[in-house]
Amino acid sequence: MRDIQNQPDFRKINIKKVGVKNISYPITVLDKANATQKTIATVNMYVNLPHQFKGTHMSRFVEILNRFHGEINLKNFHNILGEMKSRLQAQAAHMEIEFPYFLKKSDTAAGAAAVEYRCRMHGSLQDEDDLVMEIMVPIRPPSSAPASGVMPRSLGNWGIAKVALRFLRFIWIEDLIIMIESVASHNLSWSSPNPPGSHDELTLENMTRSLARKLRDNKDICWFNVNIKNFSQSGDTFAALEWQKA
Amino acid sequence: MRDIQNQPDFRKINIKKVGVKNISYPITVLDKANATQKTIATVNMYVNLPHQFKGTHMSRFVEILNRFHGEINLKNFHNILGEMKSRLQAQAAHMEIEFPYFLKKSDTAAGAAAVEYRCRMHGSLQDEDDLVMEIMVPIRPPSSAPASGVMPRSLGNWGIAKVALRFLRFIWIEDLIIMIESVASHNLSWSSPNPPGSHDELTLENMTRSLARKLRDNKDICWFNVNIKNFSQSGDTFAALEWQKA
Amino acid sequence: MRDIQNQPDFRKINIKKVGVKNISYPITVLDKANATQKTIATVNMYVNLPHQFKGTHMSRFVEILNRFHGEINLKNFHNILGEMKSRLQAQAAHMEIEFPYFLKKSDTAAGAAAVEYRCRMHGSLQDEDDLVMEIMVPIRPPSSAPASGVMPRSLGNWGIAKVALRFLRFIWIEDLIIMIESVASHNLSWSSPNPPGSHDELTLENMTRSLARKLRDNKDICWFNVNIKNFSQSGDTFAALEWQKA
């Protein structure tokens, strides 16, 4: 059989992206407290094809992933994208991974499980590398009352914060989680300038702005998108903003 | 071709249940305020086969459903099951339908949408009819404060109550929702004997018991199962109980 | 209380988008065979705020939606966006709705249910209107064999095609579905130039290109994005392309 995979394609309509999606894959990620953490990712890998080629060998994507044994760190992310680009003769290579990250807080009681956070990394390589990290942090009213023990311990789920960012220097996932949770917690506490009940919408918008200010003040972050959602009875309300270092 | 669908099956291992699942189907249900409500159900239909037959005509299930045009009420439920049982020569017939039910509350502001509740009905007919109705009601802290306006308007989702019941006389879905919500709301309010913060677990268990007492006092209900879940940081807590009229 | 909703906000970090999400809402859409079809949508509505304002009245979004009683057609889409923009004093208004659309095929046997397709419409209004329609069409091997009855009737799910498009003139959802299904079916049939087994990846890419050619030849379509996924054992493979009328 002719190797039609490498023949020029003269037809007018060209495939733009080709790849694999929803691969469930055990990976190892960096963990501040324990050096590494094993988790399970959903992986998407795809390339932008140059116009004069058609077809690609789908199995090569997973072959490359297998060679790195699922060790996901900044250096490997770059190397995987580089191999995808060269072996598939592509203009650009992309890899998206999404995984649960478990954080056991230092003040956690013996009877508490580590908390699960959804993380997502989207790397791409055309002429330059680009990496966006995204984290989803559930927001809950703070568990202790400021004054008289009136505030309930488990009021359930207030909402969720989704933060996407680009960074100049490596940032630990746990440092990011702690930053987001402290802002959320402060904005829902009774001593905040806008106590939670006075105006939902203000609480939501103030929390979004407070978090943005905190992220902007971090020298290691050069771009972010903050999206905060408040669950309510018939649908959620949300506020979002984006910032880019000048 | 021989009609192998109607041949006796002498092999030892027999199919017990056969049917169709996950059929997305527009239906009409009864609605206290508007007479009827159009919604979209997920339907499962299956039969228990007598041992001496093998095979069945899968298309007959949907054929029967189509004949009733998705009108789902108590009488039709019975008739559909009856047709399934006779046309498929089955020992028993089952139909499960799950659908979102929309309730627009009378005190709803112009800017509020109707609230969506998940309902499920499981009917079966062997020698006698049996029908279990199930409803999922989200639980949220009450929206107004008892005293000084301190209580937040939208504290998000505290948890969810799942109530399954058998009844002696028809019960409106909305009456059931209102009953469940009033119990939940009372148990989460500050004037309740166990204010929400003092002990999560007590709040959860007291709410479960209060709801059970209310359902037990309803003359039209002859059996129920109550399961209440409270969302918390690393998993949910739940309490459940079941009751049968003596 | 001061009306802080309308006060200028001099702080540096500004909310970019604000709105409501995941509202479950019964709607009526146009249907070629039956004039209209009642279904249930998930609705997102949001606005881009001008920098000098803060806050917005969340309830206004649903208030506007309620005024149109969930009648979703091209004219109403435009009017809803217009009201959002003016009543919320916004730079831009967006509405996304996603819903199941039911299509009963003319050649359908009595024992078949209508088939469910997921549709999505994303409209926005800044200076001009923009509307993107998206449809997900499951791909299944054709149900009849070309020659000797060899091809199985229900081989399950081969994959899914997601087609997003902008149009110059109104297009019926059902015409779009039929177009997509006929291309998929042709590419999976034995008489096709690349029979399904010879090369998965070629089948996938050829199908993507065939569908693109068909869409390009439709005078009413001015832009599209086609993304076809083939389910396989450990993840899916996909090919995608985009086209814009010159």
Place this chain on the structure above:
Amino acid sequence: MRDIQNQPDFRKINIKKVGVKNISYPITVLDKANATQKTIATVNMYVNLPHQFKGTHMSRFVEILNRFHGEINLKNFHNILGEMKSRLQAQAAHMEIEFPYFLKKSDTAAGAAAVEYRCRMHGSLQDEDDLVMEIMVPIRPPSSAPASGVMPRSLGNWGIAKVALRFLRFIWIEDLIIMIESVASHNLSWSSPNPPGSHDELTLENMTRSLARKLRDNKDICWFNVNIKNFSQSGDTFAALEWQKA
């Protein structure tokens, strides 16, 4: 404060079950090829309470789980249930865990990922231990053609088999997967007595029976429930059967 957790409860309506649900928890399970495999489970733990007690300490569930560090094997399952029963003074203890299990097949090409299977174990301890293992195995048409290379390599997803079983002696998850896949594959191949296209329903029912026969012939299995689903255009068809060793 009085220790109300240990006080008798004289009210008539008693909580039947209480516990924790949906805890996301990293675990280690046995793996035939690699001794152990790290994965992530969703865990439910609950107890039946004796009637004269009310309340329980929710944190104790996770405390017990933490003490076993997520090592899940038959011995630990028994020990965890035993501790739950004694520490919570319960009549019965239950633990359900659900997790993805990854299997790398020996004949797998370099470019293939391990395949993910969903597993579930439900253990309970009242007077005696009981353990049910459940596995979901996707069914796909066999990847090679019997004669002339006509059969497609990736025909997508035909359906799914759910097998639950009780065993007398330990069974490797991978042995179970291989058994299920070989039966499914044989029943969908062209040389089978009922080739896949002739009658969907027969293929489905024959496959269910073939699998049941194979499971019944395994001396280590004392009970099973087989449920096979075939995906089709507007809903799935299924057949199920159950067997108990005499």
